[in-house]
Amino acid sequence: xxxxxxxxxxxxxxxxxxxxxxxxxxxxxxxxxxxxxxxxxxxxxxxxxxxxxxxxxxxxxxxxxxxxxxxxxxxxxxxxxxxxxxxxxxxxxxxxxxxxxxxxxxxxxxxxxxxxxxxxxxxxxxxxxxxxxxxxxxxxxxxxxxxxxxxxxxxxxxxxxxxxxxxxxxxxxxxxxxxxxxxxxxxxxxxxxxxxxxxxxxxxxxxxxxxxxxxxxxxxxxxxxxxxxxxxxxxxxxxxxxxxxxxxxxxxxxxxxxxxxxxxxxxxxxxxxxxxxxxxxxxxxxxxxxxxxxxxxxxxxxxxxxxxx
Amino acid sequence: xxxxxxxxxxxxxxxxxxxxxxxxxxxxxxxxxxxxxxxxxxxxxxxxxxxxxxxxxxxxxxxxxxxxxxxxxxxxxxxxxxxxxxxxxxxxxxxxxxxxxxxxxxxxxxxxxxxxxxxxxxxxxxxxxxxxxxxxxxxxxxxxxxxxxxxxxxxxxxxxxxxxxxxxxxxxxxxxxxxxxxxxxxxxxxxxxxxxxxxxxxxxxxxxxxxxxxxxxxxxxxxxxxxxxxxxxxxxxx
Numbered sequence: 305x306x307x308x309x310x311x312x313x314x315x316x317x318x319x320x321x322x323x324x325x326x327x328x329x330x331x332x333x334x335x336x337x338x339x340x341x342x343x344x345x346x347x348x349x350x351x352x353x354x355x356x357x358x359x360x361x362x363x364x365x366x367x368x369x370x371x372x373x374x375x376x377x378x379x380x381x382x383x384x385x386x387x388x389x390x391x392x393x394x395x396x397x398x399x400x401x402x403x404x405x406x407x408x409x410x411x412x413x414x415x416x417x418x419x420x421x422x423x424x425x426x427x428x429x430x431x432x433x434x435x436x437x438x439x440x441x442x443x444x445x446x447x448x449x450x451x452x453x454x455x456x457x458x459x460x461x462x463x464x465x466x467x468x469x470x471x472x473x474x475x476x477x478x479x480x481x482x483x484x485x486x487x488x489x490x491x492x493x494x495x496x497x498x499x500x501x502x503x504x505x506x507x508x509x510x511x512x513x514x515x516x517x518x519x520x521x522x523x524x525x526x527x528x529x530x531x532x533x534x535x536x537x538x539x540x541x542x543x544x545x546x547x548x549x550x551x552x553x554x555x556x557x558x559x560x561x562x563x564x565x566x567x568x569x570x571x572x573x574x575x576x577x578x579x580x581x582x583x584x585x586x587x588x589x590x591x592x593x594x595x596x597x598x599x600x601x602x603x604x605x606x607x608x609x610x611x612x613x
Numbered sequence: 614x615x616x617x618x619x620x621x622x623x624x625x626x627x628x629x630x631x632x633x634x635x636x637x638x639x640x641x642x643x644x645x646x647x648x649x650x651x652x653x654x655x656x657x658x659x660x661x662x663x664x665x666x667x668x669x670x671x672x673x674x675x676x677x678x679x680x681x682x683x684x685x686x687x688x689x690x691x692x693x694x695x696x697x698x699x700x701x702x703x704x705x706x707x708x709x710x711x712x713x714x715x716x717x718x719x720x721x722x723x724x725x726x727x728x729x730x731x732x733x734x735x736x737x738x739x740x741x742x743x744x745x746x747x748x749x750x751x752x753x754x755x756x757x758x759x760x761x762x763x764x765x766x767x768x769x770x771x772x773x774x775x776x777x778x779x780x781x782x783x784x785x786x787x788x789x790x791x792x793x794x795x796x797x798x799x800x801x802x803x804x805x806x807x808x809x810x811x812x813x814x815x816x817x818x819x820x821x822x823x824x825x826x827x828x829x830x831x832x833x834x835x836x837x838x839x840x841x842x843x844x845x846x847x848x849x850x851x
Contacts, residue, residue: 480718483715484715484718486706486707487704487707487715489706490705490706491703493666493702494698494702494703494764496666496686496690497664497687497690497695497696497765498715498768499690499691499715499720501685501687501688555706
């Protein structure tokens, strides 16, 4: 119940901000922060619970973005339809790629997911209709009332998507599914011997995780009025989606949310005040510090200090 | 006694190495069955083939009148085969109680409340109730061995394979684990015990099979096994 009140408040706050704040850049930056909450939450379903480190976030995210862009170019479909289609395509990619790669363990799975990102990028570089290497300019339709600015609308939309993603992740965490995934993380053999259909569960997790990443990517072409392969399939998405749960803590749904909020906000601030190169460096440094000093993330750290008292 | 488990001409190779070379044996319902053999004789490979973590290259494995050698491990667990691991493999970031809830959710399909009650019962019966809320990575060696058995029990198995549940334990601890296994057998669970501690196998088993280099070299009552010349040769290398 408290969760749903919090979720309602988050959406309400987003709507209130859209109505009261006129400074557009706030929403431009906020969109990215909230988008990383969705990506990190999605990543954590497979990476945090099952322990399968996925570097393929850009593949799912990018496929979602391109699905939306191509659909818009072909049919001028409304945004909600674009998002649904993007989730479907990315979910299908998660299913297919999961079946092929989730038999691999540890570092081998991670390498396979990097390959997946490269493959997806290559496909879209060579697809002329989707703009090829030069990209695709897209004309935004007017915002839907009551929103007077498109960016504000996208921001509120992304907050709603984040609430849905977190609610889904929370459900998975508390259900038999989450318990099975955690069993897989701790010992795949023992999980099988305890009746857990490991491959089926991993593929399902990869599918859900991929669909959420795809959905998070869908509004991107409209956000930028532009899409091109180099930045869409950028590995920075993979790093961000992976670093945030590590910082916040992978054990529960709150970790990726806190981690993404802090890391992404900091990145936005540094990009503006110092440089965008510096923000990439920051992620690396913070990630190393957390892996060494607080392997269970901020939530783990909090619990350890709290338990000592 | 009708056969619960029937292994026929099972072979397993790893590259050029033949780990199992045409092993056949039967285990009756309710039996206490001992599997012995020197290191590397194929004991664990055999039970990996039975429990499904490995697929046998040849031969057939039947459980409760059903061919199971093509089934994945989780499906075999759901049919009633449970096992413990030689090197304990707890779900170490879960509590002891949660460890047991995995099989109770996935094998017995119990709701959490019901599963928890059942799990506490099991933990109490083997003297681990005190540790129910402790994380598995904080357990001692003997507690880990007990957790392995408790988790196997939570799956309500018909056949329990205990893979060296007593390795590295002290005398009284061996007796404790042995008592647990006797109690389970009394409840009607068929038990295959793999063990290096001869005294324990001999006390426990009604029938013993000795493997050496992937073949069965001897089968019989515990008394006849210890006197068997081939067994002595395999163990002592004489």
